[in-house]
Amino acid sequence: MPRHRPARLAHIAGIGVDRMGAIADDADGPPFLRLENLDVDIPPDAEAIARTVRAASEDSDNSYLPFVGQSRLREVAARHVSELSGVAYDGARQCVISAGGLSGILNALLATVEVGDEVLVTDPTYAGLLNRIRLAGGTPKYVPFRFTPGGEWKLDREALATAVGPRVRVMLLMSPSMPTGGYFDADDWRAIAALCVQHDLTLILDTAMERLLYDGRQVIHPAGLPGMAERTITVGSSAKELRMIGWRVGWTVAPESYMPDLVAVSLANVVVPVGIAQDAVATALAQSAHTLAPYVSELERRRDTVLEELKGLPVGVPAGGWSLLLRTSDFGIDGQTLSERLLTHRVCATAMKGWGETHGAQYLRFVFSNEPVERLRGLGDKVRAALGA
Known part of the structure; x- marks a missing residue:
């Protein structure tokens, strides 16, 4: 007999990254060009590694406590967000530590979203974020980025204003966005802030990549805009900016009014990351x-190498982050088809079905964080061969 499946799982989609990673891990022969997942081959700071090794033998780090996270980390995280936003946060009262950034995102959604609420996101958005909206009982409400082949992804501000209806309670945004690398400029953030204030919306800000910006761009943290300090929940992560993916540590910094619910959800969910991390x-x-x-400069070199390799093809130029997208529908195929063809050329890349409404299955994502420039050279020939172009 078929097993009853909870309704909350009806629209939970696979992200594809795990399947592609397994193919590359298990394959015989020459190594694949690993462009399928958000890993990085650049190690963390040496001091952080040494501190982890030391913590493995210290009793104080072999502990659940404090349940909201170790005091020094909360202080450092709150100070970090304060410096970027211009808003004064207190680590003891306004920060809770999570088991990774995505765990923090789920906690923030569970603390703010009623069943049936709409959560405004960009189109496309990483499927893992969309899945967490659905787990929290919400429904993604998409605002498209505008795609121009060979150009940057741009927020459609008119569509943004139109999308805010009576069921929207929360915006879940990140800049640079994942997977496009789309960047919100000052005018974008002013438009977002004005809508949040006008409609009394909470902004959950995913800052996993906010400092991984190229071409001299500056971080703009919207909590410092008028009316936003009291409604912005900032979720950070050690994975992307600090290159500490395996440590699985995140932080949530928020106004005090949100903290009781954020802490309650955190204690009912994963509690905290391992103490040694x-x-x-x-x-x-x-x-x-x-x-x-230096790390951002290296990522920019890799981005530029991939853009040069794919020059003339319909790609979006990322303003930051770890990945870029190729629109495969221009060649009469979807992203999954190109992904499968590229396997024969020893290239592993992830299709994007379910990552958006306007922008989804017709794209293929290339992650450039885990391969050096030398190995990225030659990618263009392989992609063109797989496209038949």
Whole structure:
């Protein structure tokens, strides 16, 4: 007999990354070009690794406590968000630590979204974020990025204003966005903030990549805009900016009015990350203002290499982040078809079915964080061969 499936799982979609990663991991022969998942081959700061090793033998780190996260990490995370936003946050009262950034996103959604509420997101948005909206009982409401082949992704501000209806309670946004690398400029954030204030919306800000910006762009943190300090929940992560993916540590910094619910959900969910990871993340985050630039420069070199390899093809130029998209429908195929063809060329990349309404299955995502420039060269020939172009 078929098993009863909870209704909350009806629209939970696979993200495809796990399947593509398994193909590359298990294959015989020459190694695949790993462009399918958000890993990075650049190691974390040496001080963070040393602190992790030391923590593995210290009794104070072999603990659940404090349930809201270690004090130093909360202080460092709150100070980090304060410096970027211009809003004064207190680590003891306005920060809770989560088991990774996505765990923090789910906690924030569970603390703010009623069943049936709409959550405004960009189109496309990473499927893992969409799935968490649905797990929380919400429904994604899409606002499309405008795609121009060979150009940057741009927010459609008119569509944004139109999308805010009576069921929208929360915006879940990130800049640069994942998977496009789309960036909200100052005018975009002013438009977003005005709508949040006008309609009394909560902004859940995913800052996993907010400092991974190219071409001299500056971080704009919207909590500092008029009316936004009291309605912005900032969720950060050690994975992308600090290159500490396996540590699985995130932080949520928010106005005090949200904190009781955020803490209650956190305690009912995963509680906190492993103790041996937290102070290492605090160490890396505290020094990241001085250590981040060379890493971002290397990512920019990789982005530029992929763009040069795919020159003339319908790709979107990412303003930041780890990935870019190729529109495969221009060649009469979907992203999944191109993904399968590229496997024969030893290239592993993830299709995007279910990642959006306007922009989804007709794209293929290439992640450039896990391969050096030398290995990225030659990608264009393989893609063109797979396209038959």
